Amino acid sequence: MNAKSNLYRKEKIYGFLFILPPLLGLLIFTLYPMIYSIYGSFTDWDGLGQMNFIGLGNFKDLWSDELFHKALFNTLFMMLGIPIGITLALLLALGLNRGVPGTTAFRVIYYVPVISSLAAVSIMWNWAYNGDYGLVNQFLDLFGISGPNWMANKYTVKPALIIMAVWKGLGYTMLLYLAALQSVSRSYYEAAELDGANGFKSFWHITWPMVRPVTFFIIVTNIIGGSQIFTEMNIMTPTGGPEYASASVVFYIWQKAFGNFQMGYASAMAVFLGVFIFVVTLIQFRMNEKQSFDVD
Amino acid sequence: MTSRRRVTHSIIFVLLLIGAVFMIGPLLWMLSTSFKDKQDVFALPPVWIPRPFHFDKYSEIWEAGPLLSGIKNSLIIAVTVTIVGTFTSSLAAFSFAKLRFPGKNKIFLLMLSSLMIPYPAVMIPQFFMFSKLGWIDTLLPLIVPGLFGNIVMIFFLRQYLSSVPNAIIEAAKIDGSSYFRLYSSITFPLIKPAVAAQLILWFMGIWNDYLSPIIYLNSPEKQTLQLVIANFNATYAIQTDYPLIMAASIIALLPMLIIFLVFQKQIIESVAISGVKG
Numbered sequence: 168m169n170a171k172s173n174l175y176r177k178e179k180i181y182g183f184l185f186i187l188p189p190l191l192g193l194l195i196f197t198l199y200p201m202i203y204s205i206y207g208s209f210t211d212w213d214g215l216g217q218m219n220f221i222g223l224g225n226f227k228d229l230w231s232d233e234l235f236h237k238a239l240f241n242t243l244f245m246m247l248g249i250p251i252g253i254t255l256a257l258l259l260a261l262g263l264n265r266g267v268p269g270t271t272a273f274r275v276i277y278y279v280p281v282i283s284s285l286a287a288v289s290i291m292w293n294w295a296y297n298g299d300y301g302l303v304n305q306f307l308d309l310f311g312i313s314g315p316n317w318m319a320n321k322y323t324v325k326p327a328l329i330i331m332a333v334w335k336g337l338g339y340t341m342l343l344y345l346a347a348l349q350s351v352s353r354s355y356y357e358a359a360e361l362d363g364a365n366g367f368k369s370f371w372h373i374t375w376p377m378v379r380p381v382t383f384f385i386i387v388t389n390i391i392g393g394s395q396i397f398t399e400m401n402i403m404t405p406t407g408g409p410e411y412a413s414a415s416v417v418f419y420i421w422q423k424a425f426g427n428f429q430m431g432y433a434s435a436m437a438v439f440l441g442v443f444i445f446v447v448t449l450i451q452f453r454m455n456e457k458q459s460f461d462v463d
Numbered sequence: 464m465t466s467r468r469r470v471t472h473s474i475i476f477v478l479l480l481i482g483a484v485f486m487i488g489p490l491l492w493m494l495s496t497s498f499k500d501k502q503d504v505f506a507l508p509p510v511w512i513p514r515p516f517h518f519d520k521y522s523e524i525w526e527a528g529p530l531l532s533g534i535k536n537s538l539i540i541a542v543t544v545t546i547v548g549t550f551t552s553s554l555a556a557f558s559f560a561k562l563r564f565p566g567k568n569k570i571f572l573l574m575l576s577s578l579m580i581p582y583p584a585v586m587i588p589q590f591f592m593f594s595k596l597g598w599i600d601t602l603l604p605l606i607v608p609g610l611f612g613n614i615v616m617i618f619f620l621r622q623y624l625s626s627v628p629n630a631i632i633e634a635a636k637i638d639g640s641s642y643f644r645l646y647s648s649i650t651f652p653l654i655k656p657a658v659a660a661q662l663i664l665w666f667m668g669i670w671n672d673y674l675s676p677i678i679y680l681n682s683p684e685k686q687t688l689q690l691v692i693a694n695f696n697a698t699y700a701i702q703t704d705y706p707l708i709m710a711a712s713i714i715a716l717l718p719m720l721i722i723f724l725v726f727q728k729q730i731i732e733s734v735a736i737s738g739v740k741g
Contacts (some may be wrong), residue, residue: 174636175563182643188551190570192611197577200588207587214591259482262475262574269476275727279490282723282730284671287712290696291493294705302492305509305598313525318519332582334486341732346735358705395581398673402693417674424587434587448579 177305189315201441207440212431225435235436238419242323242394245415248329248336249389253382256337259346261374274345278338283336289402292331293318296403309338321412328399328413340385347381348374383455394440397421416440490716497709504705507731520710524695527707529683530714533691536680540602541669544609549662551612553654557621557646571621574614582674590678604679606686608667611619612711618663623657624650649687660733663726667719687713 208225210218229235234284259277263270280288283375288365295302317327351374359369397417400408405415407422416421422431492511497520499513525532541707558564559571594605627650651658676687683694693704695711723730 177640178562179564182558182562182567185558185642185646186555186567186570188573188610189612189614189617192608193505193574193577193614196589197580197585200585200592201580203588204584235577259479262479265472265475266481267472267476267478273479273729275724276487278727278731279720279723280486282667283490283691284692284715284719286671286673286693287715288489290692290708290712293696293700294496294709295492300505300507301508302489302509302547305507334489337486342731342734346644347550348605357467372672376534389722391579391581395583397583401673401677402696420583423496425590430587430591431518437581437584437587441581444581445579452582 179388181401188253190316204434207431207434209435210431212434214428214430218431221431222398225432228432228436229439234411235416236416237421238414238416240336241411241413242396242415244325245329245332245396246390246393248332249386249393250338251337252333252389253327255333256340256385257344257378258455259337259341259377260348261370263341263345264348274338274342277341280335281338283335285398286402288331288335289399292327293403296327318413321409324404324408324413328403332393332396336389340389343385347378351377380455383451387448387451390451391444394444394447400433469631478579480677493709494713497713499706504703520706521714524707524711524714528695528698529691529709530688530711531687532684533686533688534714536602536685536697538671539689539723540605543606544669545662545666547610548612548665549616552661553617553620553651553658554646556617556624556654556714557614557650559617560621560624561629561645561650562642575618578614586675586678593679595644600681600685601679602685605669605672605675612663614659615737616665619661619733620654620657624655627653632735656729657733660726663722663730664733667722670719 204213207218209220209222211215211221212218263273296317298304298314298319301314301317305315305318315323317323332459353455355373356369359373364372395417396415400413400418401421404413407418417440420433420436420440423429425434492509495511495513497565498516498518499510500517503510503513559567588610590599591606595600596603598604618638631649633647640648671689672687673689676690677693679689682687683691686694688724690713692711694710697706699705699708
């Protein structure tokens with residue numbers, strides 16, 4: 168008995184010791200900076216002088232900052248790519264799931280953009296969107312359409328970035344759907360077929376509910392990722408694009424913090440972003456709970 | 464029925480093929496541009512197969528910018544972080560999955576919920592922490608945090624470990640083997656494939672990272688590969704030397720492409736599992 172409790176005491180110590188590095192990492196590099204960010208957002212922190220407490224001053228400024236509104240609108244607008252990507256990826260996965268020849272090759276080809284460096288593909292797409300010599304307009308030429316100078320036009324710069332984002336992320340979403348589809352038992356479809364349901368009906372009543380957890384996962388991670396979009400615009404439109412039409416929230420944070428040294432103001436935006444992500448994720452989880460309750 | 468099936472199969476195949484052209488087309492165009500001369504670059508309609516192939520951009524880029532030191536810096540960061548970080552992560556995952564200690568689940572939950580905190584929300588104070596230490600314009604801010612482990616990896620390995628029967632570990636415990644040995648000689652060999660897949664994904668993430676390097680690294684010889692090619696773009700786009708820019712981008716992309724093609728089975732499985740069971 169004594170030996171056993173001694174064993175457990177040792178296990179307690181080692182168990183804690185083994186998780187100590189990531190726990191310390193979390194405290195030092197995430198939780199402490201986060202609290203500091205929140206504190207900084209209430210100050211006029213400029214990175215050099217004193218941090219004076221200014222209450223909600225930064226948040227009030229955000230409320231009337233036109234550039235921030237633009238950056239926020241742009242960030243949200245570009246999330247239109249999420250439903251487009253989900254639809255395309257699901258269609259692709261449904262196609263691949265039928266066991267057509269070359270499935271492995273297709274999986275690899277569609278996944279190549281995912282593993283490609285975002286910096287490199289941003290450079291490539293920037294060239295593809297060139298008004299005169301770009302691949303995109305030369306392709307449109309085939310159909311008699313003369314395309315715009317995508318990145319220099321405030322109406323086309325966001326759609327251009329959306330197309331690129333869908334292209335980049337499609338393979339990842341497709342792969343998740345494919346894995347989900349493969350775990351759906353054939354017997355459901357056979358039973359549905361006996362009941363006279365096929366095609367769209369069996370998709371709507373079997374496939375779509377069965378892949379719902381994956382859809383949920385994709386939506387949550389895509390919103391979290393989409394709200395932090397930065398690299399594309401930093402490389403493709405280093406000044407924020409025509410009339411700031413392609414600047415994202417993180418782009419603006421980065422500019423304010425490391426360009427203008429308005430650390431307090433930038434922190435306020437970062438806190439805003441963090442709260443946004445938290446709220447969206449919470450809503451998503453609530454909705455998911457409710458839905459699964461309804462179905463079961 | 465079977466002939467109808469064959470027709471739908473063919474239609475699906477053709478659609479997938481068209482899709483594949485759109486996915487891979489821009490990358491092939493990038494590759495082909497890197498071999499072109501000025502005339503072909505601006506040719507209308509586009510030239511897909513350069514006549515003749517010019518390989519000189521691939522020798523020119525090494526002199527045009529700090530490409531080699533970019534590769535070296537990226538490698539130093541990615542290798543150090545993934546090797547040490549994989550060790551700390553897998554050790555923690557083992558502890559979370561197989562050892563009993565108070566507060567375990569609460570700590571795990573705390574870690575998981577911290578995944579919701581976006582990097583931009585912590586990057587400004589982090590910047591000042593590292594600047595106080597005098598680490599700006601060194602690789603340390605990009606290396607040190609990773610050494611403490613990666614929560615996504617811990618989560619994934621912990622899930623994976625739940626399929627390892629407790630009996631094996633209990634038996635070894637009774638035999639009096641140390642806790643570290645339980646991890647190193649029993650658990651770790653069992654979860655090696657999962658570790659490998661996660662390590663590769665992490666490596667790719669660090670290799671392709673852009674936001675944190677751009678915050679910390681200023682001098683050209685300290686920059687990672689991604690920053691170096693972004694600077695190529697900024698410099699040579701004005702001179703419209705697109706073959707050179709594309710060649711540099713290909714260089715940035717190629718190592719990950721090779722790693723992916725070699726380990727594609729493990730990577731795809733790992734991604735699929737993390738989505739379905741995540």
